[in-house]
Amino acid sequence: MAKIAYILLCHKDPEAIIRQAERLTAVGDYMAIHFDASASAEDYAQITAALRDNPNVAFPRKRIRCGWGEWSLVQATLDTLTAAMEAFPRATHFYLLSGDCMAIKSAEYAHRFLDETDADFIESVDYFESDWIKTGWKEERLIYRHWFNERTQRKRFYAMFEAQKRLGLTRKIPADLQVQIGSQWWCLRRRTVEALMAFSRERPDVIRFFRSTWIPDETFFQTLVRHLVPEGEIANRSLTFLLFSDYGMPVTFYNDHYDLLLGQNHLFARKISPEALDLKRRLGLLYAAQGVPFQISDEGRNLFEFLTARGRIGRRFAPRFWERESSLGRERELLIIIAKKWHVAKRLMGRIRQQTGLPAVDFLFNEEDTPLPDLGGIQTTLEKRTRHRRALMRMLYDYYDSTRLIVCIDTSNLDLLRDFASDRAQVRMLEVECKLTDAYLSGHARRIGLSGAQTSQENLSRLLPTIRGNMLHEVDQIRDAQFANYSRLSEYANPEINAAALAHFLKVTEDEASAIVQPAGLFAD
Incomplete structure (x- = not known):
């Protein structure tokens, strides 16, 4: 029977992290938690103190200071994977989550689902041939070196890019790799993770390459899994339900989305609004429930696209289902x-x-x-x-x-x-x-x-x-x-x-x- 080790990347809301860890481990699954080193030390101490006696929870030896678009996110994931593999030898699957994710199926359903499909669930499509990147840089992410954070060191980030571009300092992609891209959120089998870790140790040139690519969390695992695993053993999709707006930002779910979320052919959903207290309560009870039937309609993505189009041509008569709350956010x-x-x-x-x-x-x-x-x-x-x-x-x-x-x-x-x-x-x-x-x-x-x-x-x-x-x-x-x-x-x-x-x-x-x-x-x- 499948036993899942959840790899949780988070940086805020210690109470929610503690509750999430307790819920997901209460039925026998595991969790390894990486709490961003740039976040509050007091919050981290609160998390470790609350979960110290839980044998199904582990922490990496070192916390990484993470930055959006940086290699640090991949390094934090690798370190947390290592901790989970060492602490939980019975784990059959490793599932990457964020602090904004919540289960939309029961553990009973999730275990049966993974038992029935011997595959790695990861979205990975050809980097250059697909249209996964809608706007902005494409080739530039890979052929130039990116050492600075675009959000916190914007001037240095673009100055370095312009200098390389002006001087023609491009680089080649490792010859044996066909770069892939896809969602950061995946679920991999143990043997795939073991193969990926071994490859990382044996190929420092590949690690050096991805260390200075931009947004490597969308390409590193996606590329290596395709490189190491036969195509027939890869389910080209994420098990985490998430939607993006026309502007490339993740859609947020609220209290009235409970039935919609349960009907999607996914195990988790992201992002759940901090204000959606009733949704969080109901989903929190769901994971440990027994005998819950799920009617999979999987209409969420099509409904989102349909209502978006109606809004554009002025024929939307009600608030869009993902924007029932158009507030900036009560907590902001x-x-x-x-x-x-x-x-x-x-x-x-x-x-x-x-x-x-x-x-x-x-x-x-x-x-x-x-x-x-x-x-x-x-x-x-x-x-x-x-x-x-x-x-x-x-x-x-x-x-x-x-x-x-x-x-x-x-x-x-x-x-x-x-x-x-x-x-x-x-x-x-x-x-x-x-x-x-x-x-x-x-x-x-x-x-x-x-x-x-x-x-x-x-x-x-x-x-x-x-x-x-x-x-x-x-x-x-x-x-x-x-x-x-x-x-x-x-x-x-x-x-x-x-x-x-x-x-x-x-x-x-x-x-x-x-x-x-x-x-x-x-x-x-």
Whole structure:
């Protein structure tokens, strides 16, 4: 009978990890847990203390600091596989999971399913011939070396790429490998894992190659399994049910998706919303249940594609089934800096980034060239960003892997502010009040094309009161809206008052806030 060793890669929510480990091991299966070294040491200590006496739980000897798109994710998986193989000699299958995955079948069903099919379940299609990569780089992931993290070291990442491209420093793929690509989430038989580990030890050249490819968790296991296992023993699919939006982001499941998930021809689902407490409770009870019948309809993917298409042509009469909750997320915080003087707001954002490390994005709804990650095309124009603003924000939370995000918005965007203020997320706003001097207003008039080099001083003098009045009217409208959790940072106020306002906005101490507002030059033009 199949016995599964779950390989869990996670980095947050220790209570959920403990519950997941207890559920999946209670029926005799195993789990090896890798908790990201960049995550909280206290959380890791909580996990190990709670599971210390569980003989069916193991941990790798070393925690790896993981980064999206890096080899570190593959290394963490290999280390956790090694720990599982040593600790659980009776395990017949190794199933890779994330902390956002939950079982959508019972253990009884899962064991019978694996017993009936002697195969490795891994999605792996030809890297160059398939259309698995929808947007962005393809060949560039492999033929250039990528040593820096695209998310945390963006400038170095692209500078290194451009330097190699300019100098023609490409490299060859190992000659005997046909690179494959597919979902990160797989279930492999023990003999396949043993063969893969032996190959990794014998072929350091292959390891060196994948160490500097970009997003190797989508290619390393997929390529080696195809290289080592006969095609007839590979089921070319993942046993984890997941969907992606048009913009390449994973779809989230909520409380009303229970019946839909149970009907899919998969054993697990990803991602389950942190807010879907009832769904988590019901799925949590399911794994240990006995005699549960499952009616496999497997319509989820087709239904998703059908409803997406109807939405595009304007014939969707109800919320899409995967977006019944369009909120940014009740557990998330959206911090909005409202300003007309963009240079002052950007200066403030720079200081906040330096002092707090919080992810912060400048005027993404006002400035076309605001630096943004590749989110599948939704970020390419201001019109798209504004039209799909909630989807865009959810993607940014996922991209930065954070529940807190700061953005700048111009005072003219009252409708945008109202929309975000109505969200279930925790929204706080900080108005940056600046002096509107004639010199600033004259420069502003030139920048937006209301005046030029030949405009007379007389005409400019008549124009400035109108511009000033318009700016003050925008601010008055925002104040009249009486948004909750609204603070003001003012050029007219003393540093102590500003520090208190910023501390309330950021939820930091006043000393930390003072370090941001006290240095001279914050409001300088």
